[in-house]
């Protein structure tokens with residue numbers, strides 16, 4: 001798997017886990033959240049931009065269906081700011097990718 005996708009996948013894992021821990025109070029990821037995570041992984045793998053992919057929040061294609069999109073936005077809104085303190089390196093790399101690919105358009 002491409003390094004960037006690997007990074008984004010890792011960050012999504014962390015964010016969903018954090019969200020579920022705090023909001024749903026389960027020992028492991030609850031059904032809804034593991035479903036969302038699996039969906040997110042599949043979207044990443046299916047992404048037509050592959051290596052040149054902008055980060056998902058900046059993407060010009062919105063490939064999530066409405067339901068999952070609502071969920072992932074909620075997760076990011078909740079966990080995003082917390083990631084900065086818990087996982088500064090991952091978060092930094094995320095913003096670096098975001099910056100580097102900011103002007104990417106569909107070819």
Ligand SMILES: [Zn+2]
Pocket residue numbers: 019020021024029030031032033034
């Ligand atoms: Zn959950």
